[in-house]
Every structure is written in C-alpha cells, then in structure tokens.
Amino acid sequence: MLANLALTLHDVHFDLTREKVYTPSAATMRAIDELSSPVTVTYFYRSQEAEARRTRDLLLIMARRNPRLKVVTADPDREPMLARTQGIRLYNAAVIEAQGRRVMVQGTDEAEIVLGIQRALRGDAITACFLEGHGELPMDNFEFHTHLEGGASHSHGDAASQIIEMPGHGVGRLRRALEAQGYAARKLVLALQPEVPSDCTLVIAAGPRTTFLPAESLALRGYLQRGDSLLMLIDLGFVLEPELGRLVADLGIRAEQEVVIDPLSHYSTDPEMVAVTGYDPHPVTRAISLTFYPGVRPLAIRPPAEGLHSVPLLLSSRDSYTRPVAPVPGHVAGHVPGEAEDDSRSATPGPPVSGQRVLGVAVEGHLGRGERPMRAVVVGDADFASNSFFPYMANSDLLLAAVRWLAREERTTTVTTRIPVPPLVALTGRQLSAIFLIVVVAMPLLVVSLGCVVWWRRR
Incomplete structure (x- = not known):
C-alpha cells in the first residue's frame, strides 16, 4: 500500500x-x-x-x-x-x-x-531555396555517390579536371533531412527574376560551377540587406565574378584559389580530405564532433564591412599547408575572362608554409542600411554536403546546425528518428585472439588431453 x-x-x-x-x-x-x-x-x-x-x-x-x-x-x-x-x-x-x-x-x-x-x-513556414542555374549540386536526385573534385587525386580518370561530374547526383540527402525537420525546400533560379522572393527564409548555394551574372550577385546583396540568410558552399576552382567578389569581401572573406592539404588531421588516407576535430564556441558548432572536407579551399579573413561581425567556424590543423590550383573559367553569359582575376588568381608556386587555415566562416550583422541583421555561413567546400559525404561522421549535424542558425532556430532542439541498434558486442583484436585460443584451441585440446589420460590409466 x-x-x-x-x-x-x-x-x-x-x-x-x-x-x-x-x-x-x-x-x-x-x-x-x-x-x-x-x-x-x-x-x-x-x-x-x-x-x-x-x-x-x-x-x-x-x-x-x-x-x-x-x-x-x-x-x-x-x-x-x-x-x-x-x-x-x-x-x-x-x-x-x-x-x-x-x-x-x-x-x-x-x-x-x-x-x-x-x-x-x-507558425510561418521556413523555406530553404536552393540556387540553380550555375551547375550547383541539384536538390532533386537519386542520392547516389558524387564524383569528387579537387587536386589530381580527386579527378576520377582525368588528371587535369577540376570540376565535379554529377549525372543525377547532388544534395538530395540534405534536402530530405531539411524536410524531415519540417522545413520546405524549393529551387531558385535568380537569372529569371530580379530579386530573391520574400518567402525564401534562407538561400543555399551548393557548389556553383559557373560564374554568376552581376545582376544575380546584386540580387543576393539586396537579399542580405533585407536581413535574410545565405549558406554559400564554394568549391575549389569556382570563379567569383567582380560583383559577387565584392559581396564576399564585404562579408570579410576572400576565397583563395588553393587546396588545403593536412598531413596530420585528415579523413581516411587522403590528406586532401581535411578533418576538423575542434571548434571555437559558436551556435553552429556546439556539440559537433569530427567533420571532414574533401578538396577544400582556404578562406582568408579580412575586416568585414561596417556593421558586420565574422567568426571563423572551421580551422585546419597547424600542420596544414596549401597548394595553388588554377581557377575554372566562367561559362555564364556576361562573364568577361580576366575580370575576376583579383579574386581568383593562382598563387605563385613556392615552398609550402604550414599553419592553420580557415575553412568556414559565420557572418552576422547589418549589411548596408538594412534594419534587420543578416546571417551568412561560407564554407570553402561543397563536397561535404553532397550525398557521398553528408551522412558520414558529423557532416550532417554541422549542416543542419548551420541551417538552424541561419533560420534563427538555433535554440530549437533537433529531434531525429531513432535508429535501432542491434545488440552487437565490439571486441578488440586481442580479445578475439584470446577467445580463439580458449574456445578453438585450448578447450578441444583439454578434452583430448583428458581422453588420453583416461586411456592411459585404463591400460
């Protein structure tokens, strides 16, 4: 009772x-x-x-x-x-x-x-608008593997290639993860409209391959001046046209035409798959474990425009260094070769200098005369968001945390479907060897030995 x-x-x-x-x-x-x-x-x-x-x-x-x-x-x-x-x-x-x-x-x-x-x-729906029209990773695809871009080790049969080949691949897993969180996702082609629609809570530029038109870059600037949010994943070799280069410079960022190589902290056996294991305090990187970035370009930090504050999110190890890579020429109509050389010139080859490189930046504040503060996250790689690498390590956690921060929902708890874990027992090599010796060798040998002793006594 x-x-x-x-x-x-x-x-x-x-x-x-x-x-x-x-x-x-x-x-x-x-x-x-x-x-x-x-x-x-x-x-x-x-x-x-x-x-x-x-x-x-x-x-x-x-x-x-x-x-x-x-x-x-x-x-x-x-x-x-x-x-x-x-x-x-x-x-x-x-x-x-x-x-x-x-x-x-x-x-x-x-x-x-x-x-x-x-x-x-x-209340209001949160809509993530994926930019299209410049060879970005498509949001609607079959979610299979994505071919890498980067240095010669990432070129899949063409040693001179610096471009991703993606027949039917893209960021479908990222889109599905956003939809599972209750967000809406749709395509956005800026070349067909003068400005970013007001229903776009955030814009995602996932690995554009060809340069933007100046009008598209101005539309993105106006969008940020309204106090909205941008997630820009710029791959190795992408050329920033002058207007987009000025926008990125106002955010306090310069995208270098180099690839980061980290002999100490990398994923698998490829030093160009730079791994990040530690982060400075920020809502995007809170409780994030290891992430990795195949063929990532470094981002140089500059003083941002007045009213903005930028914070490095992702840093390579102190043993990392860079190797210059030739830019990929722009193919969008309206781009004049040579115009973007100030933001995309190749570095002069020289002895590598080791040191931490910035791989991702978060920016917040008022751009221009905007009344509402804008937010932006810029990462020098798009491969880590592709279907090939999105589900591995903490890549998906970082991307979803970045989207939540951009959508002003960083205080909202992320709830995911529980995946049943089979009752497996993980054993080390030494434990496996001990079990083998006891069960396969010692126990049968003991039975045989006892049998021999009994037989000998009966004689």
Whole structure:
C-alpha cells in the first residue's frame, strides 16, 4: 500500500530494455521541456498494433513531463465519430493543435510527432531555396555517390579536371533531412527574376560551377540587406565574378584559389580530405564532433564591412599547408575572362608554409542600411554536403546546425528518428585472439588431453 501511494504521488517510469525503446529520447524530452504554450495532441492508434501502443505510451509519458502538453488517445474503431470529426481516415495519425494552428502527422514515430508540434508552434513556414542555374549540386536526385573534385587525386580518370561530374547526383540527402525537420525546400533560379522572393527564409548555394551574372550577385546583396540568410558552399576552382567578389569581401572573406592539404588531421588516407576535430564556441558548432572536407579551399579573413561581425567556424590543423590550383573559367553569359582575376588568381608556386587555415566562416550583422541583421555561413567546400559525404561522421549535424542558425532556430532542439541498434558486442583484436585460443584451441585440446589420460590409466 505504501509503494502504491508513493507511485501515485511521484511518477516513476522504469525501462529495462537495452535501447530504452519504451522511453522518449533525450532530444524529445528536451523539446517537450521547451514548450511555452499549450499544445493538444490527439493520437488515433490501432490498438491491435504493438508499435502503435508503444507510441501511445510514449506520448503519455511526454504529457506527464510538461503540463502544457495535453495528450488524448483514441482507437478509431471504438470512437469512429471522433475520428470522422477530426478528419482521420487512416490508423496511427496524430492531430496537433497549438496557437490556433492544426497539423496532422501520420505514423508511429515519436520524432515525427514532436517535429509536428514544432511546426505547429513555428507558425510561418521556413523555406530553404536552393540556387540553380550555375551547375550547383541539384536538390532533386537519386542520392547516389558524387564524383569528387579537387587536386589530381580527386579527378576520377582525368588528371587535369577540376570540376565535379554529377549525372543525377547532388544534395538530395540534405534536402530530405531539411524536410524531415519540417522545413520546405524549393529551387531558385535568380537569372529569371530580379530579386530573391520574400518567402525564401534562407538561400543555399551548393557548389556553383559557373560564374554568376552581376545582376544575380546584386540580387543576393539586396537579399542580405533585407536581413535574410545565405549558406554559400564554394568549391575549389569556382570563379567569383567582380560583383559577387565584392559581396564576399564585404562579408570579410576572400576565397583563395588553393587546396588545403593536412598531413596530420585528415579523413581516411587522403590528406586532401581535411578533418576538423575542434571548434571555437559558436551556435553552429556546439556539440559537433569530427567533420571532414574533401578538396577544400582556404578562406582568408579580412575586416568585414561596417556593421558586420565574422567568426571563423572551421580551422585546419597547424600542420596544414596549401597548394595553388588554377581557377575554372566562367561559362555564364556576361562573364568577361580576366575580370575576376583579383579574386581568383593562382598563387605563385613556392615552398609550402604550414599553419592553420580557415575553412568556414559565420557572418552576422547589418549589411548596408538594412534594419534587420543578416546571417551568412561560407564554407570553402561543397563536397561535404553532397550525398557521398553528408551522412558520414558529423557532416550532417554541422549542416543542419548551420541551417538552424541561419533560420534563427538555433535554440530549437533537433529531434531525429531513432535508429535501432542491434545488440552487437565490439571486441578488440586481442580479445578475439584470446577467445580463439580458449574456445578453438585450448578447450578441444583439454578434452583430448583428458581422453588420453583416461586411456592411459585404463591400460
């Protein structure tokens, strides 16, 4: 009786499973703790499904966590009138209501329901506009591997090539990850319109290969002056036309025509896959582990325009050095060869000088007379965002953190779908050798030895 009274007064939940499948994830709990306004979730589940019942229990645990979250569960077979009233036609659907908005989520994934709660509380949709028209990595593709660009070691059969060849490849995984976070994604061709549309919360330029038209660069400048956000991933060899070069210079950045080589800190066995293991404090790099950048170009930091503040995000090791690379000529109509030489000239070959190189920069502040502060993240590589490398190490975490910061959602907890981990036991080589000697050698030898002893005694 005392135990029953204690459990009634103090909610206690025990989950003895290895993967804690009957407990909401830590990220889910943080997102629920952050709720500042009332939210109602009505979950219509099929009582015959074990997974649906598990999701129901998780929602009830979340509701006990924060009184602002009200959870109502119902079986459509037993309460068909309620299901019809809510417009439910399928099993395992959640209707989320908050601040006069209504969001419907289908499935048994707790992360999808929490993301639906965040969408309902967000109000205005966040749209990531992917630039196209300059050979950028396409956002709609089959998500297979991407051929690398860089030095001779990254050229896939053409030692002189400095360009990515991407038939049907691109940043589809990044787009899907953004959509999973509740963001909208669409294409943007600046050559067809005088300015960036107002519904673009942020613009992503993922690895352009050909130069921009001056009017496109001016449109990006006007977009940032309005207080919006830009994620620019500029690959090795990309030529900045003069107007875009001036915009990047106002951000306090100069993109060098060199490739960074890091003999100490690199991914796999390729010193041109520069790995970054430590970061200075910034909302983008908070709690980020190792990331790597194939064929990355260094970014020289300059004093930004008045009203702007730039911070290095990504740095190579002190043992890294650079090698000059010839720029790729522009192919967009309107580009005059030689115009961009001030921002894209090749360095004179000389002995390598070791030292830290800046690979990524975050910029914030007022550009020009803009009333709202703009934000920008510039990285000297686009390969790390491609389908080939997006899911590996912490590349995806860094990109999603950058997008959240650009969208002014850095304080929002990121909730991702939990991936079941099989109950594997990882053994070292020494442990494997010991098991082999004991099980395969010693134990059979012991049985044979005992048999020999018994046989000898019986003689």
